[in-house]
Amino acid sequence: MTDTSPIRRAATQRPLLEYKHVRKSFGAFTALDDISLTIYPGEVVCFIGPSGSGKSTLLRGTNGLDPFDGGEVIFDGLVLPRKPSDVRKVRRRMGMVFQNFELFPHKTALQNVAIGPITVLNTDKAEAEQQAMILLAKVGLSDKADNYPVNLSGGQQQRVAIARALAMQPEVLLFDEPTSALDPETIGEVLSVMKALADEGRTMVIVTHEMSFARRVADWVIVFERGKVLEEGPPEQIFEAPTVERTKEFLGHLGWA
Amino acid sequence: MTLDWSIVWLNKGLLAEGALMTIVLTVLTMGLAVPLGIVLAFMRISKWRGLALLSQCFVELFRNIPLILIVYWSFYVIPILVPVQFSAFTTGLIALVLCVSAYNAETFRAGINSVRAGQTNAGLALGMSQFQVMKEIILPQAARRVLPILATTWVSLFKDTSLVSVIAVGELSHVALQIRSQSFRVLEMLTAMAVIYWMMGYPQAKLSDWIRKKFEVKE
Ligand SMILES: Nc1ncnc2c1ncn2[C@@H]1O[C@H](COP(=O)(O)OP(=O)(O)O)[C@@H](O)[C@H]1O
Numbered sequence: 001m002t003d004t005s006p007i008r009r010a011a012t013q014r015p016l017l018e019y020k021h022v023r024k025s026f027g028a029f030t031a032l033d034d035i036s037l038t039i040y041p042g043e044v045v046c047f048i049g050p051s052g053s054g055k056s057t058l059l060r061g062t063n064g065l066d067p068f069d070g071g072e073v074i075f076d077g078l079v080l081p082r083k084p085s086d087v088r089k090v091r092r093r094m095g096m097v098f099q100n101f102e103l104f105p106h107k108t109a110l111q112n113v114a115i116g117p118i119t120v121l122n123t124d125k126a127e128a129e130q131q132a133m134i135l136l137a138k139v140g141l142s143d144k145a146d147n148y149p150v151n152l153s154g155g156q157q158q159r160v161a162i163a164r165a166l167a168m169q170p171e172v173l174l175f176d177e178p179t180s181a182l183d184p185e186t187i188g189e190v191l192s193v194m195k196a197l198a199d200e201g202r203t204m205v206i207v208t209h210e211m212s213f214a215r216r217v218a219d220w221v222i223v224f225e226r227g228k229v230l231e232e233g234p235p236e237q238i239f240e241a242p243t244v245e246r247t248k249e250f251l252g253h254l255g256w257a
Numbered sequence: 258m259t260l261d262w263s264i265v266w267l268n269k270g271l272l273a274e275g276a277l278m279t280i281v282l283t284v285l286t287m288g289l290a291v292p293l294g295i296v297l298a299f300m301r302i303s304k305w306r307g308l309a310l311l312s313q314c315f316v317e318l319f320r321n322i323p324l325i326l327i328v329y330w331s332f333y334v335i336p337i338l339v340p341v342q343f344s345a346f347t348t349g350l351i352a353l354v355l356c357v358s359a360y361n362a363e364t365f366r367a368g369i370n371s372v373r374a375g376q377t378n379a380g381l382a383l384g385m386s387q388f389q390v391m392k393e394i395i396l397p398q399a400a401r402r403v404l405p406i407l408a409t410t411w412v413s414l415f416k417d418t419s420l421v422s423v424i425a426v427g428e429l430s431h432v433a434l435q436i437r438s439q440s441f442r443v444l445e446m447l448t449a450m451a452v453i454y455w456m457m458g459y460p461q462a463k464l465s466d467w468i469r470k471k472f473e474v475k476e
Pocket residue numbers: 026031049050051052053054055056057058
């Protein structure tokens with residue numbers, strides 16, 4: 001008898017993130033219905049699925065921005081606390097990148113990247129700005145350090161936002177549709193920065209509709225529908241040989257194969 | 258009908274004192290109504306329902322009553338409520354502060370609320386506390402939106418200080434109207450009043466326009 005379960009290379013390690021029976025409702029509406037998932041260190045995990053299926057809700061609960069109603073998140077072996085002052089200590093170890101960038105408009109690119117360490121980690125300003133310069137170079141924006149967000153393109157703003165998240169030296173990066181608000185011509189520059197981070201071995205959880213990116217970069221893909229996990233597996237399986245009919249339909253709608 | 262403008266010149270000292278009093282009243286009112294407005298705005302958005310309700314009642318009361326009524330009301334009611342005898346000046350100042358701090362509270366609240374929730378999330382996601390988010394992210398952005406409105410309020414306040422003349426506070430209007438009724442030089446005094454108010458008010462209005470332009474939010 002052959003083992004038909006898909007291979008998950010990272011699965012020999014201790015999980016970095018575990019969701020156990022997570023639930024979330026908005027009034028009578030169940031947004032997340034008993035979700036249990038595991039994310040291992042160094043993995044790139046893509047969340048895909050139709051709009052409204054709960055992907056963002058799961059991501060926002062991961063760092064406690066919008067806490068779950070039931071179940072728990074275990075991060076690096078410890079249950080995510082609920083008390084605001086405790087959850088903050090965990091949250092700073094997770095970086096988050098938003099669909100609308102959410103750069104701080106009253107701060108320059110450099111200040112946007114430096115502000116996390118300065119306010120949260122009490123890093124010396126000069127040192128934080130030196131680190132910020134290195135991170136801006138990493139995302140290819142050294143020459144834009146003194147620009148305000150309003151003077152940057154969408155793709156550039158999102159790259160600054162990625163640098164801002166990296167500045168806290170997070171153990172996991174959470175991306176919520178990082179390219180959905182971008183003009184088509186600037187999507188590529190953001191995806192290549194993300195690809196480079198993946199190649200460094202960073203743990204990344206990415207909500208995305210960029211299927212070719214997910215196919216190419218993800219180690220593991222999780223398909224959501226109506227607050228439930230429809231199917232999960234390596235990208236080859238999800239994109240080439242999905243086992244669930246609804247996955248095929250969803251990918252078909254996106255024009256995938 | 259002959260006009261005798263010398264009456265204005267003869268009383269220049271008194272008018273200057275009145276004008277100075279108008280400025281003092283404006284500055285003091287704003288100086289008190291800004292911090293009070295901030296306190297009221299924070300009460301309004303606080304999670305303690307009692308505080309929020311208290312602030313809301315205060316704001317909705319004083320924002321929706323004519324200022325002149327608040328002035329009269331202060332004049333007659335404050336002596337009943339507190340045993341201390343306030344001067345007309347202090348009474349007028351209290352009335353102005355009650356009214357303007359209610360306006361300012363709404364200005365600050367609107368400014369804070371105008372910063373979209375995503376900005377708070379971005380700050381919290383970095384690990385900031387609510388307090389740090391308020392200080393580093395929300396207030397600096399709110400300030401840009403609040404300042405032009407405060408400037409407009411200032412310009413209105415400068416003119417509205419004339420209303421406290423009804424309780425004999427010796428600011429420009431009161432002084433000028435006193436001279437008018439003693440000299441019967443009605444047209445001269447009213448014209449002089451208009452000219453002095455305009456000369457003082459115009460630069461302020463221009464400054465306010467400049468502030469509005471400079472702080473226009475581009476996003
Ligand atoms: N704050 C909220 N209040 C009410 N309903 C919400 C809220 N946030 C999300 N929802 C609902 O929960 C469902 C899942 O939303 P979301 O997680 O944003 O989906 P996705 O990111 O997969 O598109 C949607 O139907 C959405 O309307």
